[in-house]
Amino acid sequence: MHRPLILDGAMGTMIQSAGLKLGEKPEIFALKNPDAVMEIQKEYIKAGSDVLYSNTFGANRHKMQDTGYDVPTLIRENIDIAKKAAQGKKVALDIGPIGELMAPLGTLSFDEAYDIFKEMIVAGRDAGADLVVFETFTDLYEVKAGVLAAKENSNLPVWVTMSFEQDGRTFTGTTVECMATTLDALGVDAMGINCSLGPKEIYPLIERMAKCTTKPLIAKPNAGLPDPATGTYFITPKDFADQMKDYLDLGIMAMGGCCGTTPAFIRELSKTAEEGTKERAKPKEIGCVCSSSKLVIFDKINIIGEKINPTGRKSLKEALLSHDMDFVMNLAIAQADGGADILDINVGVPGIDESKMMKEVVQAVQSVVSLPLMIDSSDAKAIETGLRYANGKVIVNSVNANDSKLKEILPIAAKYGAAVVGLAMDRGIPSSVKERMDHAAKIRDKALEAGIRKCDIIIDCLTLTISAQQDQAIMTLEAVHKVKTEMGLHTTLGVSNIAFGLPEKTHATAAFLISALHAGLDLPIVNPNSQSIADAISSYRAISGEDKDCQAYISRFAEKKEEKVQVITQNQGMDIETAILKGLGSETEKATEELLKTMDPMDVINTKLIPALDIVGDKYEKHELFLPQLINSANAAGKGFDLIKKRLPKKSGSSKGKIIIATVEGDIHDIGKNIVKVVLENYGYDVIDLGKDVPVQTVVQRTIEEDAHLVALSALMTTTVESMKRTIEALRQSGHVCKVVVGGAVLTKEYAKMIGADYYAKDPKESADTARKVLG
Amino acid sequence: MEARLSDIPQDEVLRYLGYRGQSIDDNLRKQLENCIRAVKDCTKARLTYRILPVKDSMIEGLVLEGRDIKALLEGCTKAIAMAATLGPEAEALLRRTEVTNMADAVIMDSAQSTAIExxxxxxxxxxxxxxxxxxxxxxxRYSPGYGDLPLLSQKAIAELLVAEKRIGLTVTDNMIMIPRKSVTCIIGISDSPRTLKRRGCDSCSARENCFFRAQGSVCNA
Known part of the structure; x- marks a missing residue:
């Protein structure tokens, strides 16, 4: 039994009654009225607080812009005030959310967030703060940037508390479990929950958190739930303190109050704390990874999707080289839909800046799927980049038993708290079970030494192809079994290797997969979109009992039967024009296939696809079709184009020219831009999409780099048409010869002319017309 | 008061899509239904509000510019300031669908506009x-952007409501609300009955460049 630390209560409400005006910033108020703020903090010390949070919650560069005050000064002065009030008790540098949402939801980048936090932390460290507290966060990615900034720029202890809704998720979807897993991995010194809810509502959430981490816990609840109409809180200090008693049984490290609490609350809380806490029940360590919203525990078969790996995949290689993230994102979504639990990310293409590419791909993938990631590279720098920019806790793939490799990779994995795949090999390929076991044991020992938990160590016993080394397959299976049962480690295998070089690979792959699962493979790396692989795993889950009462198996195959029936009824031939008009992708594909038997591919494009799209455009103009129909048709035609592109030799001129497209700086509305992009692509243009909120200089630079002669700009707000104008001016000044077409809700033909655009397109059809005028 | 999403009427969704009586085949009908269902299933609407005193047609603690809001609040004793959002879940659905199927995304975008309304x-x-x-x-109900109430007021309302902390809503320097499917508004409270006008084009700031008006129709918002 020992007394938990007592934190302070609310600052906001107290400072308002001390004279803070509406809209005035508390951090600045303190500079003008240091005594008023010190008085509040002294009251908290008198009430029993062991730790004071400095009045620096919003003292960041973003919130303080245009105030005339700089961050270092605000932090130094406010820490000074707190230190004087603390009378020897601890002072925490308090850091709240930046106040701008991070990409992809908002526009704030991870690196910018890091810099903003770094400025605060350096100032707090220099001003003599005893620790750093991040509180009231709802975005785990923002927290990650903050924690890294704190750990990389100071030696101070780091505490993090986030705010949840009653269902245990933050506004951005982070669960209590994902928060705990991620922050535990990042090595914070304590974590917990503050604000948003009262003690009663937070308790079950803290209970959940306690099961996912061995780190000390913090609770700083509001004074119950406020009256929504007035925002006032009702519970008394005594009730609050009574409700906090349960937290003592959990073995809480520190507790205090948030919105609505006052020194009276803290006084009562201090009395409650005298009872002392129980010993914390330490949770069992379980191997796991997570994204910001999805936790994957290694207690069953988890499928790792293999498809984001350019080795042997020409189209992905090309997509990476041309930064075509749509292609990559589609691979990610398809695998997630196919049942992958984790996604492997490998961007190793010769001649590429792998580290830079890793960042781009990781951020693109996690913007569209919520699966945890496995960072797959042999380059230490690319691995570290992947670990840094991945949200959540990831797996590193891989190290091997080679000393220099272990020395290079393990500290990086340990820094970010990643799980690690160890290849059971040194320089050469092992030829026996024992060799594999020896390597595995060495990797385990070194990983444990580096501070990686045993449950986060995953051994890859190496799949070698049976067409070359037939004797090895059985050894691999035996090694998997032994690593699992004798060493108690998790196992992974790149299953698909087994049948490399053989015809009809899926049969051998599925058979090997099932054998390996039975031997103890729990993290198979496979193609989840392969029917036979997915069927095999589903079947094995039913056989092993993991799929209770075969429910998943039944629903999977019962649904399949229905689909088959539908396919048969729809399988009627259709001419290409009708198929495109109706917006039917697979019918268009079939019709294209049929035409290609007798026609030249370019002729199919020019005499079939484009004319069909023209009819669609015409009907759209006459209001015979409306927007979804236009896009469905464009998508259908796109299927035909894709098929033809595959048949045409590269650079045969199937592209009708390059177009740069972007939503201008400051604007984040990109649906209109994306519609235009789909339509233009499906007219056969090579569209280079720069995304949204694109800086003026980026548009200019990429236009010149790509030697594009048509630039399409989109803006939805009157407030951002100004940056459209600046973008056009900069393009003109660069001297690069190009036409500019603009579009967006607030634009008109006259407006477009006024800002210097060459063309105005009121809809996607007009964009395509403009492209034809300019590029042919 | 919890945020309540009760219905996403298909005809409203069609209206946002610029529908003018074109024939809709079974495939498209199914596509519409699926997209609307996806939006319903993934949306987690949130709202926060405050009831504030009004004096001389002005809300205490909230400076709002323009004559129109004053006219609205004339004779009112109190007013409700409210912010609502469909949340990041809705936005994530759209982001993902824009990658896989743009036509679905366009329908979902309209369904989400209908949903927040x-x-x-x-x-x-x-x-x-x-x-x-x-x-x-x-x-x-009166929102920034209606009449002469500037978009800038979005920020003031959101800050007053501490909308970032309560419902995860922020307003950028360009007055864009994030998540994008969000609304801020003011409703006056009065002791005597009020004549309600159906909000029409006359009070809409988008009337000059309205897509619906250009086509000779109305959006019915």
Whole structure:
């Protein structure tokens, strides 16, 4: 039994009654009225607080812009005030959310967030703060940037508390479990929950958190739930303190109050704390990874999707080289839909800046799927980049038993708290079970030494192809079994290797997969979109009992039967024009296939696809079709184009020219831009999409780099048409010869002319017309 | 008052899509239904509000520019300031669908616009009912961007409501609300009955460049 630390209560409400005006910033108020703020903090010390949070919650560069005050000064002065009030008790540098949402939801980048936090932390460290507290966060990615900034720029202890809704998720979807897993991995010194809810509502959430981490816990609840109409809180200090008693049984490290609490609350809380806490029940360590919203525990078969790996995949290689993230994102979504639990990310293409590419791909993938990631590279720098920019806790793939490799990779994995795949090999390929076991044991020992938990160590016993080394397959299976049962480690295998070089690979792959699962493979790396692989795993889950009462198996195959029936009824031939008009992708594909038997591919494009799209455009103009129909048709035609592109030799001129497209700086509305992009692509243009909120200089630079002669700009707000104008001016000044077409809700033909655009397109059809005028 | 999404009527969704009676085949009908269902299933609407005193047609603690809001609040004793959002879940659905199927994304975008309107409508009618019981009357719902109430007011309303902390809503320097499917509004509370006008083109700031008006129709918002 020992007394938990007592934190302070609310600052906001107290400072308002001390004279803070509406809209005035508390951090600045303190500079003008240091005594008023010190008085509040002294009251908290008198009430029993062991730790004071400095009045620096919003003292960041973003919130303080245009105030005339700089961050270092605000932090130094406010820490000074707190230190004087603390009378020897601890002072925490308090850091709240930046106040701008991070990409992809908002526009704030991870690196910018890091810099903003770094400025605060350096100032707090220099001003003599005893620790750093991040509180009231709802975005785990923002927290990650903050924690890294704190750990990389100071030696101070780091505490993090986030705010949840009653269902245990933050506004951005982070669960209590994902928060705990991620922050535990990042090595914070304590974590917990503050604000948003009262003690009663937070308790079950803290209970959940306690099961996912061995780190000390913090609770700083509001004074119950406020009256929504007035925002006032009702519970008394005594009730609050009574409700906090349960937290003592959990073995809480520190507790205090948030919105609505006052020194009276803290006084009562201090009395409650005298009872002392129980010993914390330490949770069992379980191997796991997570994204910001999805936790994957290694207690069953988890499928790792293999498809984001350019080795042997020409189209992905090309997509990476041309930064075509749509292609990559589609691979990610398809695998997630196919049942992958984790996604492997490998961007190793010769001649590429792998580290830079890793960042781009990781951020693109996690913007569209919520699966945890496995960072797959042999380059230490690319691995570290992947670990840094991945949200959540990831797996590193891989190290091997080679000393220099272990020395290079393990500290990086340990820094970010990643799980690690160890290849059971040194320089050469092992030829026996024992060799594999020896390597595995060495990797385990070194990983444990580096501070990686045993449950986060995953051994890859190496799949070698049976067409070359037939004797090895059985050894691999035996090694998997032994690593699992004798060493108690998790196992992974790149299953698909087994049948490399053989015809009809899926049969051998599925058979090997099932054998390996039975031997103890729990993290198979496979193609989840392969029917036979997915069927095999589903079947094995039913056989092993993991799929209770075969429910998943039944629903999977019962649904399949229905689909088959539908396919048969729809399988009627259709001419290409009708198929495109109706917006039917697979019918268009079939019709294209049929035409290609007798026609030249370019002729199919020019005499079939484009004319069909023209009819669609015409009907759209006459209001015979409306927007979804236009896009469905464009998508259908796109299927035909894709098929033809595959048949045409590269650079045969199937592209009708390059177009740069972007939503201008400051604007984040990109649906209109994306519609235009789909339509233009499906007219056969090579569209280079720069995304949204694109800086003026980026548009200019990429236009010149790509030697594009048509630039399409989109803006939805009157407030951002100004940056459209600046973008056009900069393009003109660069001297690069190009036409500019603009579009967006607030634009008109006259407006477009006024800002210097060459063309105005009121809809996607007009964009395509403009492209034809300019590029042919 | 919880945020309540009760219905996403298909005809409203079609209206946002610029539909003008084109024939809709079974495939498209199914596509519409699926997209609307996806939006319903993934949306987690949130709202926060405050009831504030009004003096001389001005809300205490909230500076709002323009004559129109003053006219709205004339004779009111109190006012409701509200912010609602469909949340990041809705935005993530759209982001993902834009990658896989743009036509679906366009339909979902319209479905989400319909959904946030529905949430606001429900809030308004719930409030009307509640204050009606106390013998009080509500004005129309008025949002920044209507009439001469500047978009800038979005920030003031959001800050007053601490919307970032309460519902995860922020307003950028360019007055864009994130998550994008969000609304801020003011409703006046009065002791005497108010003439409600159906909000029409006359009070809409988008009337000059309106897509619907250009086609000779109205959006019915």
């Amino acid at each position: 529905n949430v606001c409508d429900n809030f308004e009618s719930d409030m009307r009912l509640e204050f009606g019981k106390q013998g009080l009357y509500l004005t129309d």
